[in-house]
Amino acid sequence: MEKESKAFLMELLRTPSPSGMEMKIQKKWMNYVKEFADxxxxxxxxxxxxxxxxxAPFRIMLAGHCDEIGMIVSHINDQGFVYVDKVGGISHKPAIGMKVEVLGANGTITGVIGANAEHHGGVKDGFEFSDLxxxxxxxxxxxxxxxxxxGDFAVYKREAEILQNERLSGRGLDNRTGAFIVAEVLKRLSHTKPRVGVYAVSTVNEETNMGGAYFAGAGIKPNMAIAxxxxxxxxxxxxxxxxxxxKLDHGPVLAKGAPINWxxxxxxxxxxxxxxxxIQYELTPRRTGTDADQIRLTGLGVPIALVSLPLRYMHSPVETASFKDIDQEIDLLTDMILQLTGKENLHPVED
Incomplete structure (x- = not known):
């Protein structure tokens, strides 16, 4: 991976982007791609x-969401302790003893999620998010x-780090890595000029309602899309x-199932x-659980596929992926798009 590209990825991972508050990261993504996008x-x-x-009359849409799971302030008690609710599928179990950044109305401040000392009975069994x-x-x-x-948001205060064997670990790799990948595919294609229109989208709200993907698909009206x-x-x-x-280091993952255009x-x-x-495979028999589900339902219907990055420890503060898999996914998507002529027939029952 080029030094500039890796620096951009690390900058995305440093930028808080809880679902519903993606403006800051979107400005950084926009400033990056405007250097090579038409x-x-x-x-x-x-x-x-x-x-x-x-x-170009034939349009392919690539969607990678930039939002991450997080917390939203629900209550402040008389002693000044801040209670939070979930933003997306965040678990309460890894939260005990973590540092957080509260994205306050007047700036970001640091806090800690309190934990009862073992001397006083420790954390109770069966605790819930509302207890945090x-x-x-x-x-x-x-x-x-x-x-x-x-209504203010909060995220774990956790810097991304590079582990042994070019493994990347941190908060919110789901799915700021996807937003990075679609930007890098666009960057590669800007040097080669494909025969089709390419629309790389950094989408919002995937972790909560997938509304961003629906808006994007409805506005672009792509002939095909890949989440x-x-x-x-x-x-x-x-x-x-x-x-x-x-497995990590074994390549990108293609989805197979009813929503996917074969x-x-x-x-x-x-x-x-x-x-x-x-390449590897996963099964999505009914729905993918990603932006692909909403894009597919826009307009007259959009043929979709899902290409995924293998990720350990999903929705935790230490999500872990492989730089090799990231690079290979960029290579795969770039090569596939360069083969498109703009005359492809995506109807499954026609040759």
């Missing part, structure tokens, strides 16, 4: 769209209310193999063979 657009949902060949509280050091409600309000997200790696202790066989998958497989690249 055109950059935004919409009222908060999506940012980088485009190559905007006048953030201690920002305030003496009372009046003091903290000058900095934090109900770029993450999926569950199963190559670490404690994972039941009934959840599949997906022709797009075939073209991706042909590119993988051409690149001598390993």
């Amino acid at each position: 055109e950059v657009r935004t919409d009222s949902a908060g999506n940012v769209i980088g485009i190559i060949n905007p006048h 509280f953030i201690d920002c050091g305030a003496r009372n409600r009046e003091e903290i209310s000058k900095l934090v309000q109900v 770029c997200d993450v999926t569950f790696a199963t190559d670490y202790p404690g994972v039941d193999r009934k959840h599949g066989d997906v 022709k797009i998958n075939r073209w991706l497989e042909e590119s993988a063979k051409r690149l001598q690249m390993d």
